[in-house]
Amino acid sequence: MAWGRRTAEVEQAPKTFLGSVWETLKTIFWALLIAGIFRTLFFQPFWIPSGSMKDTLLIGDFLFVNKMAYGYSYASCPSIRIAAIGLDLDQEDFCGWLPWPEGRVLGSEPERGDVVVFRHPVTGVDFIKRLIGLPGDRVQMRDGRLWLNGEPVPLEPAGEFVEPYLPQGPQGLPPSCRGGPRRPGEPCISDRYIETLPNGRSYSVLDIGRSVADDTGVFTVPEGHYFFMGDNRDNSTDSRFPQSARGVGFVPAEDLVGRADRVMFSSAGRSMLAFWTWRGDRFFHPIR
Template identity: 70%
Template sequence: MAEKSKSAMSSVVETIKTIVYALLIAGIFRTFFFQPFWIPSGSMKDTLLIGDFLFVNKMAYGYSYASCPSIIAPGLGIDIGADDFCGFATEKEDRLLGRMPERGDVVVFRHPVTGRDFIKRLIGLPGDTVQMQGGQLFLNGDAVPQQDDGLFRETYEAQGPQGLRPRCANGAVGEGGECVKPRTIETLPNGVSYATLDIGEQALDDTGVYTVPEGHFFFMGDNRDNSTDSRVPQNLGGVGFVPLKDIVGRADRVVFSSAGRSLLHFWTWRGDRFFKAI
């Protein structure tokens, strides 16, 4: 009997050790190499769609406190941010093995106030001036070239686990109707091109001139009229200027994509987006 009890206890210990080792390996992987990220909103359409799953390359720009993993599960009451793991490094401006992000990169960063992960396109570098005039982007006083690229079409319906519905340029189309938005190809001074979407005349289509401070960056969503980004200051609920230390990494490729409310709804998987380059 004693031998059986001892054997059972040994089995439990081995199981616990296996779990601990697995968690350690996963933590090291997430901290230094790649972090999984689900796209929860439509602010980066049509580059990224709600339900896209990707890995964020943390090696691209080096490491800061923001490279530490975060564990957020509201349903379980868990809210552990990167600063909880690596709070000792939050005030350090330099990055270990640091490299500067490039204009046009799609970047994941920690919101400077809330600590939540955001994903946007890098538009303005330190020292740049950024402005929107009539829905057109101006960098350092020059208009960024735009080219009409037809329409982006999607079904007006609940999207993703949050059940978000898209905003449409063609008004209230009703459930199951065709929601469209004009699509434009924008080309930055370094040659990076990408599609932006437009819903119509909005408040942020015309802004003042933003001057990006040293050590900070200016981000915008590709779905311009449906994005909380650097155009709105942090004290008004926006992103504002993002410091280098808050950058997590670069998004390079969509690994998997599901258009449904649940990953288990295999009939909603988007096979054409598997391993799609961003």
């Protein structure tokens, strides 16, 4: 009888192991499903990869994008890009089959001055810029100064923004400096100004001198579209440049992902996992 019990136990062992594997797989499936729903409907993590929004946002800032701010479209669906393994899934891969209506579901209008994550109209890559022009607005740059609807936007000097001339972020790119490149470790200086939009929103912008986008024609924002600019005006590819694989052009309302309200934490190193490089003064830092 003892021998028979041992045989039964041995025969049941594989079933117990397979059952454990199945339970683990189910747990992982439901965890990913819940995380996907949370990311699609509520908040999306975003890590700042470039310096186009300095000094409002720094390379290595980590934040969550509020997707409830403007309602939902196909751009609210998650995207997964892991270059190391060649994985490139965008919103259309996940949700392109759904019969999305024109515009946005439960939509609300963004406000001028919001810092917004949006899907690039050509490449599908997520960008983050400041909303400058609403539908019907006339936007122009004259001698490096922003004009809205025929009026100059108030601009006040606010000192300098200084950072070391060193490689930044995972791409290892050095910052742009007034007067051109510096030797490694030397101060990299940009002129800093406070810009105030007609609705009273104020924020800092950086300038390092003359650039190709300091003087433009008049951009009239079409209905259902928006005009975006980076706060680092001489180091931002934005709506001042024609829509292409690099230029943004006018951004359709359905490409808005959400609003950025607060930096959660920030890493000055090559990886956000390098906790010894985290910037202590940027924990829960509000985005103006």
